[in-house]
Amino acid sequence: xxxxxxxxCSGMAPEIVAPLEACSIRKTYKKGESLYxxxxxxxxxxxxxxxxxxxxxxxxxxxxxxxRLFKAGQYxxxxxxxxxxxxxxxxxxxxxxxxxxxxxxxxxxxxxKFPEFAVGIAQKLARELGRAEHWLGFMTDRQVSERVxxxxxxxxxxHPEHNWTRREIADFCGTTTESVIRTLAAFxxxxxxxxxxxxxxxxxxxxxxxxxxxQ
Amino acid sequence: xxxxxxxxCSGMAPEIVAPLEACSIRKTYKKGESLYxxxxxxxxxxxxxxxxxxxxxxxxxxxxxxxRLFKAGQYxxxxxxxxxxxxxxxxxxxxxxxxxxxxxxxxxxxxxKFPEFAVGIAQKLARELGRAEHWLGFMTDRQVSERVxxxxxxxxxxHPEHNWTRREIADFCGTTTESVIRTLAAFxxxxxxxxxxxxxxxxxxxxxxxxxxxQ
DNA sequence: CGAATACTTGATCCGCATCAAGTGCCGTGG
DNA sequence: CCACGGCACTTGATGCGGATCAAGTATTCG
Numbered sequence: 001x002x003x004x005x006x007x008x009c010s011g012m013a014p015e016i017v018a019p020l021e022a023c024s025i026r027k028t029y030k031k032g033e034s035l036y037x038x039x040x041x042x043x044x045x046x047x048x049x050x051x052x053x054x055x056x057x058x059x060x061x062x063x064x065x066x067x068r069l070f071k072a073g074q075y076x077x078x079x080x081x082x083x084x085x086x087x088x089x090x091x092x093x094x095x096x097x098x099x100x101x102x103x104x105x106x107x108x109x110x111x112x113k114f115p116e117f118a119v120g121i122a123q124k125l126a127r128e129l130g131r132a133e134h135w136l137g138f139m140t141d142r143q144v145s146e147r148v149x150x151x152x153x154x155x156x157x158x159h160p161e162h163n164w165t166r167r168e169i170a171d172f173c174g175t176t177t178e179s180v181i182r183t184l185a186a187f188x189x190x191x192x193x194x195x196x197x198x199x200x201x202x203x204x205x206x207x208x209x210x211x212x213x214x215q
Numbered sequence: 216x217x218x219x220x221x222x223x224c225s226g227m228a229p230e231i232v233a234p235l236e237a238c239s240i241r242k243t244y245k246k247g248e249s250l251y252x253x254x255x256x257x258x259x260x261x262x263x264x265x266x267x268x269x270x271x272x273x274x275x276x277x278x279x280x281x282x283r284l285f286k287a288g289q290y291x292x293x294x295x296x297x298x299x300x301x302x303x304x305x306x307x308x309x310x311x312x313x314x315x316x317x318x319x320x321x322x323x324x325x326x327x328k329f330p331e332f333a334v335g336i337a338q339k340l341a342r343e344l345g346r347a348e349h350w351l352g353f354m355t356d357r358q359v360s361e362r363v364x365x366x367x368x369x370x371x372x373x374h375p376e377h378n379w380t381r382r383e384i385a386d387f388c389g390t391t392t393e394s395v396i397r398t399l400a401a402f403x404x405x406x407x408x409x410x411x412x413x414x415x416x417x418x419x420x421x422x423x424x425x426x427x428x429x430q
Numbered sequence: 431c432g433a434a435t436a437c438t439t440g441a442t443c444c445g446c447a448t449c450a451a452g453t454g455c456c457g458t459g460g
Numbered sequence: 461c462c463a464c465g466g467c468a469c470t471t472g473a474t475g476c477g478g479a480t481c482a483a484g485t486a487t488t489c490g
Binding site: 055057059060061063065067068078079080081082083084085088089111112113114115116118119121122123125126127128129130132133134135136137138139140141142174175213214215 | 270272274275276278280282283293294295296297298299300303304326327328329330331333334336337338340341342343344345347348349350351352353354355356357389390428429430
Binding site: 381392400 | 435
């Protein structure tokens, strides 16, 4: 369903990539650390080499929402850079992270020289916007159990290597850990999934999809 | 708060704009008509000359959600075009509409020739994504009354010329007409707004903002 | 002017957030 | 190595926000 996500320099000739790579800065973060915080000014584009990063919004009431996810081979921080805005969410390492930061001016230079690069960024933003607006409707239309079914399928499919905590699933689906636990317990009772500790196996994909959007 | 929105060809030299204008197609739509439907293949970019267009998602349960709005001077249809996807929402004329459609191939040609055009599209997508993700958190975190306060302020500020129906406000805020009516009645009782029929006046902007996000 | 649509008010009910009170699990440092 | 603190997980009880249904009035538009 989801198309392959391009890395920052996919499809670029080596003589273009090399100088850009040279001026990038390597960074590592421990699990739980923040790469940047809401309100910070964008420094450049982050290119993930290893680990998992979650974009988290925090409401005034303190509730956290997982709005976007990035894994190795994907880049982020591009939204604020291109919007000309400060970051609208925190970037948090959900697993230990290794990444490169490409400075803003070099990215913009790349755009000027290679229009297809700018078009690539636009494509990524466009797909992310589509997903966000889809969930925007989903959030208020559908029951918690439907959102959890859909969210679980998405999270497991897009990032199977990560052991998703109840808390993360709740933040992603716009609900609470308690509700996720009760919902997962119900799914298990129906034989749709199997959970032992932090490990969740999907046994009946079709049936879960049916839970996500019953007719 | 919202920066000025660029039209399709803002900042472009006349010799560039002229041929593009020439190959665009003028169209008009009556209030309530659809410009395109979810699932349709994108034909090009729509540039609004007059009226108001709403992007509406429809869930399987039949509920409608107003996810984005466009008025004269703004363009739309760019998301699907750049994502390389079919439309993910219906475009509906909320008021009588006059617009031009710029064919896909001409838009893409423009991107190749003028990188700053592609960057402009990326900027618009980036800002729309920011707004969408902000509301994504808002939807499940905040009470209906808070969403209505915030939504009303946004709708009136961004599109003051339009007389917003209770239904449209509900679709925008992710709730029902009944709840909007009750909320607006409460606001009026507190002297925050005045409503006579379809006309709503904001009397105390600051107090309404306070309703939208109490500490 | 008539039909469709928007608006309004009241009654009902239930999904799920919230609070409380635990039990495990894991890593860290004494 | 074990104790301990913190966090993830779990289960139960409670309350209420707001969706839903119903029924009627007011507007708007063709």
